[in-house]
Amino acid sequence: MADLVHLTQERNAGRMLRSGVAPRSRGWFGERGVYCTPVLPSFTHTHQWARELRRWHPGVLVAVHLRIPDDEPVTVGHYGREPLRCSAAEAARLLRDIPDPRGHEVFVPRGLGSGEVRRVRRIPQGIGWRYQPDAHGRRPCACPACLPRGVFGAARVRERFSLDEPWATKPELMARLRAATTSDEIIEVLWGLGRRNRGGAEELAPLVEHP
Incomplete structure (x- = not known):
């Protein structure tokens, strides 16, 4: 057996x-x-x-x-x-x-x-490996596939090791939205807002006048 x-x-x-x-x-x-x-x-x-x-x-x-x-x-x-x-x-x-x-x-x-x-x-809870068997001593990967949002300690690892630019704050994004003049600029800001806490529809009122 x-x-x-x-x-x-x-x-x-x-x-x-x-x-x-x-x-x-x-x-x-x-x-x-x-x-x-x-x-x-x-x-x-x-x-x-x-x-x-x-x-x-x-x-x-x-x-x-x-x-x-x-x-x-x-x-x-x-x-x-x-x-x-x-x-x-x-x-x-x-x-x-x-x-x-x-x-x-x-x-x-x-x-x-x-x-x-x-x-x-x-069993002991700290036994074994994490991320990959030979990960100890290596720079951890901070991409969303390897480190999904909500995983314990993920924000700290992303802050230290992510190769991407830090996400803009919501006030920064709203300022960029008000200053945007092209569709590409607006889409980029809306993409960033999608990763932040959502507010009311009134925050997007300036888009009504956009051609």
Whole structure:
């Protein structure tokens, strides 16, 4: 039997113990299933995804230990690259044997029943990597894809590392709107206002007179 670990928010733990793990994720080839990591000799490598997942799932994460047949069809590989189709036992062996398993994941293309859930375990919340496995010491990417609005600490990272010009304040944008004379200038200001708190329609009254 192959032993796997699935990380989830603590609030989901009771439901998974009672009913199993629903196939809520979508794999590389379009199937629905569950992302996991094999139980590896290194505790850190086994739970390596904790810090990265906490960027997207606030709150306490726990490890759900699973056990599936060795010949269970799964996919395995580094995230962002096409994975290999193999058995659960082969996937576990592959990640045990490679020098650096960081960034690798196993995908089980189905849900897991309650009988396959062995236990739920608390884990340290700061374990693993964030952004990418070798990100430590590198300049973080502040683009919206890597650092969406609302992520904890995102504004601070954007302020320090963004290559774009700082966003204009709303008073600055309104002054530019009043001074705008061409359609391109108006569109640029409206684009900037769309990223700020919206006010009343009366603020755009000057546009009524624009040809």
